[in-house]
Amino acid sequence: MLPIEKLQQKIQGKKVAFIGAGVSHKRCLEQFVEMGAQVTLCDQKKSVEDFGEYAETLRRLNVRLSLGEHYTDGFAGQDIIMRTPGYEYYKPELQAALQAGATVTSEVELFFELCPCEIVAVTGSDGKTTTTTLISKMFEAAGRKVFLGGNIGAALLPQLAEVTPDAVAVVELSSFQLISMRTSPKVAVVTNVTPNHLDHHKDMQEYVDAKRNILLWQVPPCRAVLGFENDITRAMQSDCKGEQVWFTRLHETDNGAFLRAEDDTLCYAENGVVTPIMPRADSKLRGLHNVENLLAAIAAVWGRVPVEAMRQVGSTFTGVEHRIEPVRVLDGVTYYNDSIASSPTRTIAGLRSFDRKIILIAGGYDKKIPYEPLAPEIIAHVKVLVLMGATAPRIEKAVREHPNFDAASLEILHADGMRHAVELARAAAKPGDIVSLSPASASFDLYPNFEVRGRDYKAIVNSLT
Incomplete structure (x- = not known):
């Protein structure tokens, strides 16, 4: 059975509530209606008119609406609830729906469950988007078909029918997406973990544990790429299920990507062999943190992409909008x-x-x-x-x-x-x-x-x- 058929089997005839009509949910709402789900949109907006141009789409799709102050009342009686990353997993209303028998999932979780191709995913407090983008461009330079999504790019689930086993999905994941995930990627990258989003997480430990989910559900053969210079990511070595490699700007490693001090060259070490990738001076990215992002990307694609493709991207990529x-x-x-x-x-x-x-x-x-x-x-x-x-x-x-x-x-x-x-x-x-x-x-x-x-x-x- 094709992945898209498995999705249809999962949702056809089911009552599905979407929390919010954000960018990814808008396309998924249409997809689910087309596949025969009974869709309810739960949103804090007070009336359908507040959705602006999208109101017409909601009317056309004949979506049920649970709006305003008590929008979470729409969770009652649902088979599936599609959580947006912005809606905290441990909110009492959502946990009550879980206890009542609803399946709580998300666009990214369903994609991970059904995706037929290899998934490379990146999380961390800093550097996620640049690292994810570098990885996707390296695969593209090697001639691979890439599906880029998660926290960046387009919603992946609506593209499921186009994803073939020889493609690669490159996904950026936030702690809000990871907190409830029970599937991990084939290649997982954790750039670093520093205090962040403590207005949404109960405490720092909950934030760290959410990040760990990118590793905890990996099935060998798999790879985990961890930042060596960060105490929390270094400690995640004990969570790894298969191959584990480092990236580091300040130390030389015999297992991963590093910046060689003597000649300022980005290198990769494996089985006692050190391969120079490119001089740091050739990178167009500003800042030492971007050297780390480049090293993380190299460690993620090593063995999957020719060195020449890494070098080409590393020496031409000028950065992502809003990043210096x-x-x-x-x-x-x-x-x-x-x-x-x-x-x-x-x-x-x-x-x-x-x-x-x-x-x-x-x-x-x-x-x-x-x-x-x-x-x-x-x-x-x-x-x-x-x-x-x-x-x-x-x-x-x-x-x-x-x-x-x-x-x-x-x-x-x-x-x-x-x-x-x-x-x-x-x-x-x-x-x-x-x-x-x-x-x-x-x-x-x-x-x-x-x-x-x-x-x-x-x-x-x-x-x-």
């Missing part, structure tokens, strides 16, 4: 968009990628993560700090209370929004300076996501005259 992305040079000042930096560790990596002190725009929504580790990095790498959003007081407090803080060498300014922040940064900048938006915070106080935040910043910077 050059925006423009104006009056001798270079502006960068690093809106992806929604945690202190991301901002630290961005700061370290510049060879001089910069003007930093930071602050945003509060995810309840500590800012003390960011303070010494700001003091070392920033000459003007422009703060905005809910976390501004917390970041300022961490910086001012650090023993090395010197008000004479670090000016701290406050903005009431993005345009004001850019204006303050521009006024403070001199020819040769660098201005970077790298918020160390999520975007949700002012923007729906980091992409909208980054594009607003770019639009404002590009409108300067």
